[in-house]
Amino acid sequence: MKVVVLFSGGIDSTVVLRLMEQHERLPLAFDYQQPHSIELERAGMICHEQGLLLNVMKLPKMPKINDVVFAGRNAVFLSLAAGFALENGAEKVVIGCNASDHERFPDCRPRFIESMNRALHAAYGVNVEAPLLMSDKRQIVSMADRLGIDLRATWSCYQPTDEGRPCGECLACQVRKDAGAPESRDW
Ligand SMILES: [Zn+2]
Numbered sequence: 106m107k108v109v110v111l112f113s114g115g116i117d118s119t120v121v122l123r124l125m126e127q128h129e130r131l132p133l134a135f136d137y138q139q140p141h142s143i144e145l146e147r148a149g150m151i152c153h154e155q156g157l158l159l160n161v162m163k164l165p166k167m168p169k170i171n172d173v174v175f176a177g178r179n180a181v182f183l184s185l186a187a188g189f190a191l192e193n194g195a196e197k198v199v200i201g202c203n204a205s206d207h208e209r210f211p212d213c214r215p216r217f218i219e220s221m222n223r224a225l226h227a228a229y230g231v232n233v234e235a236p237l238l239m240s241d242k243r244q245i246v247s248m249a250d251r252l253g254i255d256l257r258a259t260w261s262c263y264q265p266t267d268e269g270r271p272c273g274e275c276l277a278c279q280v281r282k283d284a285g286a287p288e289s290r291d292w
Contacts, residue, residue: 107195109133109186112159114148115277116286117201117237119259120249122155124236131193132157133186137164137175143269147260150292154258160189173263173276179212183221187231197232198225205242205280215239242284249286257290 108125112118112132122132134148145161152159162185167175179200186198206213215238222233237245249256261281262271271278271289281288 106197107131107190107193109190109193109195109198111182111186111198111200112148112152113201114144114146114151114260115201116242116249116256116259116261116281116284117203117245118148119151119254119256120245120252121199121201121236122151122157123249123252123254125199130157131160131189131195133160133162133189135162135164135182135185137178138166141260141263141265143262143265144260147258147289147292151258162189174210177212179210179217180221183225183233187225187229187233190231191229195231197234199234199236201237202235203237203240203242203245205284209276242280242286246284246286257287258292259286260289261286262289 107129109131110122110125112122112134122130132152134145136145149159167178170176183198190198202213202218211217218233218235218238225231225233261277263275263277264272266272
């Protein structure tokens with residue numbers, strides 16, 4: 106089976122990419138002019154290490170609701186990913202939303218994922234799955250350990266320093282630290 110994996114080069118999508126390894130994987134990332142565009146470079150490198158080619162779709166700059174939430178982001182991502190799946194003969198789209206996102210990101214909650222799955226399945230026959238939806242970040246970090254994934258290769262920071270290092274202070278850096286994940290290494 107072919108699956109489209111929404112891939113940002115972060116901890117969650119890197120674990121999801123591994124969980125899907127028994128399938129033919131089509132990793133897909135979005136360039137939405139995010140300030141942390143370094144994540145796209147990392148995503149490309151992680152895919153390259155696994156012999157996969159990262160597909161990147163360019164999008165206009167997205168409106169923000171607050172410091173961290175882009176309006177409509179996952180609705181747009183999943184809809185485009187479903188189209189990409191159809192175009193490439195894939196049956197499902199997999200996303201790394203998890204329990205640590207539920208509070209701050211409305212488009213990572215179970216109700217949203219279920220609704221998108223229903224809508225995209227009804228219209229296009231493409232399923233949406235979020236295998237980490239009920240796991241929190243700490244559980245995902247342990248899962249990565251068990252799977253032998255080197256999390257130092259992944260990137261989380263929203264506001265990298267001029268030298269291209271994690272800032273250590275943004276929400277993504279804090280969540281990463283609190284979950285006991287190692288720091289991102291230089292590449
Ligand atoms: Zn940061």
